[in-house]
Amino acid sequence: MSRPIYAHIHTDALSHNLERIRQLVPGSKVWSVVKANAYGHGLEAALKGLSLTDGFALLDLAEAKTLREKGWTGPILLLEGLFSQEDIFMVTDLQCDCVVHDFNQIDWLEAFSEARSSNRLPNIYLKMNTGMNRLGFTPAQYREAYHRLHSAGYELTHMTHFANADYIDRTPSVDQQAELFNQSREGLAGGTSLSNSAAILWHHHVIYSDWVRPGIMLYGASPSGRYEDIQEAQLQPAMSLHSEVIGIQHLEGGQSIGYGSRYRTDVPIRIAIIACGYADGYPRHAPDGTPVWVAGADGLSSGKVCLMTGQVSMDMITVDVTDMPHVQVGSKVELWGKHLPIDKVAQAAGTIGYELLCAVAPRVRRQ
Ligand SMILES: Cc1ncc(COP(=O)(O)O)c(C=O)c1O
Structure with missing residues (x-):
């Protein structure tokens, strides 16, 4: 007899919440964010409930490997990219796409592109720091980063992350970050990836991106912490x-x-x-x-x-x-x-x- 505590994972709620995201942003593809063991729900349950997603985004190569072992053949995005030069071999073996946020990572990717024989190059999500001030290239650095990777043969998608999509009175606002993002990538080819859960819930009328990156709303919890949000958005706890x-x-x-x-x-x-x-x-x-x-x-x-x-x-x-x-x-x-x-x-x-x-x-x- 084991201790009676257990977490019941409602895979039907995960599917329902993904469907709600599709209704809110019908023109965008969805990276379902499953880092941290699918926000505690377990990768196996996430794979079951979110089997209709366009891709899974996470941090650890070990988690990417688990998804592949459990049969996921679609796209996987590593949200913090390479942590060391050697990671590139597992990244290509597992056929992952990669965020790039730092010039060291560009050095490693250039070296890999030069030395490779027939390996497929990972698709790159180039991260611009538009005001979150954690990871990413400043708008002033962004073009150099873009051109170096482009010249090395990589396909690029432009990416940024919002700091305040769940606030109405804080800066930088979603609009300010989006404007800076659009100005700074003007003339550079490539798709876009912007919105997290809060931006999908509260800014979907004004912010479009080719790929959205919802996490918490997939699991039926609120980005803002207001429990009323979940009912209003017709999401279900997972x-x-x-x-x-x-x-x-x-x-x-x-x-x-x-x-x-x-x-x-x-x-x-x-x-x-x-x-x-x-x-x-x-x-x-x-x-x-x-x-x-x-x-x-x-x-x-x-x-x-x-x-x-x-x-x-x-x-x-x-x-x-x-x-x-x-x-x-x-x-x-x-x-x-x-x-x-x-x-x-x-x-x-x-x-x-x-x-x-x-x-x-x-x-x-x-x-
Ligand atoms: C880069 C990035 N995109 C998307 C997400 C998903 O955010 P949320 O769970 O608020 O939707 C995260 C989570 O921290 C993130 O770091």
Whole structure:
């Protein structure tokens, strides 16, 4: 008998969310972003649910290899490109496309192009830094980078990444970044790749690119952290994190619960001990009052939100079920998912859905 915690991955929700993206940006091809083990969902489930995508974008060659081994023959884009000169051999073996954001990578790619005999050259996504100021060539460097790769025989697509597509009042705005991008690549041949989830959701009327790069919206969580976004955009959560009650405590007024005795009772309460802790990826900093969905007498769909009471431990959390007398050992619980939006839990815990999803630990079964 294994611990009752598991992540149910709804591959039908992944397919549905991809279809919603197609409706929002019908003229664009879709790189489904599956880095970080498909935002915690597992590459196998992603491949199943997103089999109709145009390509998968990720970071690690090991993940690219897994996709190939599981039968994916379509395009794969490495979002940070080569980390070392030797990577190029695996990149070509696995037939990946490559982002280029740095002159070192251009040196390596030029050397490879000169020395190669019959290897196919990877397609290049040349990244322009239009204001995010993480990776990419400045607009002043961009033409030189483009011409060097073009002369070395590479096919190029122009790419940038938005910093503020989920804000209306921050700069650089999507419009400012897009304008700089368009000016700086004027006259240079090649397709484009711009939009992440937030740009697809909130700027699809004004921003077009040949390839979009959605991540979080595929998984049914919000780029902004507002849980209402998901309903408004008609997206579905792709992960439900389930567990069970493994103990019940009856406490008198004036007692405390868990490490540090953070929660003290004023009145008698009934506490459910749930098999889920920070070693499963649940945020240790979640405060008292963080919502947890506890099944009703007829199961999860008749359940309701109960509130966390006491510090998250490595393997357990504690929840007030005083007004749910039917709850007993074995009662089902949803930490987030179909009944409890992940963005609500993230908000209560002072984080975002991205972090919660990616943090789900390897010891949690995906099902
Ligand atoms: C370059 C790039 N494109 C697209 C994405 C997907 O972003 P999101 O998950 O916000 O859609 C990411 C994620 O960080 C990224 O780094």
